[in-house]
Amino acid sequence: SEQSYEHIIVTHPAPRVALVTLNRPKALNALCNALIAELNTAFKALDRDDNVGAIVLTGNEKAFAAGADIKEMKDKTFAEVYKHDFIRSWSEMTQVTKPIIAAVRGYALGGGCELAMMADIIYAADTATFGQPEIKLGIIPGAGGTQRLPRLIGRSRAMELILTGRNFSAQEAYSWGMVARLFPSTRVVEEAVSTAEQIGKVGGLAVKAAKEAINLGEEMGLGEGVKFERRLFHGLFSTADQKEGMAAFAEKRKAQFKHD
Ligand code: HXC
Numbered sequence: 001s002e003q004s005y006e007h008i009i010v011t012h013p014a015p016r017v018a019l020v021t022l023n024r025p026k027a028l029n030a031l032c033n034a035l036i037a038e039l040n041t042a043f044k045a046l047d048r049d050d051n052v053g054a055i056v057l058t059g060n061e062k063a064f065a066a067g068a069d070i071k072e073m074k075d076k077t078f079a080e081v082y083k084h085d086f087i088r089s090w091s092e093m094t095q096v097t098k099p100i101i102a103a104v105r106g107y108a109l110g111g112g113c114e115l116a117m118m119a120d121i122i123y124a125a126d127t128a129t130f131g132q133p134e135i136k137l138g139i140i141p142g143a144g145g146t147q148r149l150p151r152l153i154g155r156s157r158a159m160e161l162i163l164t165g166r167n168f169s170a171q172e173a174y175s176w177g178m179v180a181r182l183f184p185s186t187r188v189v190e191e192a193v194s195t196a197e198q199i200g201k202v203g204g205l206a207v208k209a210a211k212e213a214i215n216l217g218e219e220m221g222l223g224e225g226v227k228f229e230r231r232l233f234h235g236l237f238s239t240a241d242q243k244e245g246m247a248a249f250a251e252k253r254k255a256q257f258k259h260d
Pocket of ligand 1: 026027090111141143
């Protein structure tokens with residue numbers, strides 16, 4: 001999965017961990033089309049890479065991402081955005097089957113906040129700032145914000161934030177359950193990498209099944225979701241990792257998962 005990109009950087013800071021860094025610092029990582037295309041290419045390659053167990057997505061200290069690129073969007077017409085289904089490619093990230101941890105520092109606004117919400121886990125710097133300011137630009141969130149924010153923090157809070165466009169703090173996002181953990185800004189990426197490394201050590205097929213069960217469950221009723229979970233659960237008894245994990249427990253030793 002080594003390749004060089006213009007707007008992102010892909011590194012491997014720990015065993016089975018890929019770190020994807022948004023790298024358009026002069027524009028506060030505004031998410032231009034070329035950046036999203038690179039992100040999709042990188043995510044697809046990492047999802048296929050057997051040496052990667054989990055992915056961390058981050059920006060820099062000042063901005064995770066300050067949103068879609070307003071300068072690139074401002075003169076677009078309805079015909080143009082409708083014809084080319086502008087923003088559709090953003091949701092490719094939700095097809096990635098490996099866990100993605102967003103490590104948010106600085107601004108995560110508009111499409112930046114939506115990108116973080118497409119990740120599976122959000123870690124944030126205690127100084128991070130979130131927001132869906134689209135309403136102030138005469139638009140609404142267009143990359144899932146009106147759907148994911150209310151599911152993550154509740155309808156009334158999401159309504160208030162999206163209708164006013166006011167920013168919200170990392171502490172608010174944490175207290176509402178949108179952010180899993182808060183850290184000092186200098187530590188958030190290393191903590192996300194450390195969690196990704198831990199996830200990379202357990203059986204990869206079980207990790208994939210767990211993410212699939214949680215994500216598909218959100219689109220099902222409880223009964224269907226529980227049945228879907230049970231099918232995946234049963235299926236894992238056909239894996240070498242299940243045999244190894246349970247044998248290791250019985251033999252009082254550490255499991256050596258092969259992700260098979
Ligand atoms: C294009 C952007 C940008 C953006 C910042 N920049 N955000 N360019 N699109 N979303 C550029 C600025 O124009 C500027 O370029 C440089 O980055 C530095 O930004 P400043 O504004 O000078 O920095 P600062 O004063 O510190 O203010 C930071 C900020 C502000 C509060 C985050 O930049 C800001 O309000 N940005 C826009 C936030 C926003 O509205 N996001 C939602 C976008 S709509 P120059 O060339 O002047 O140095 C959206 C829709 C999503 O995301 C729909 C579907 C995806």
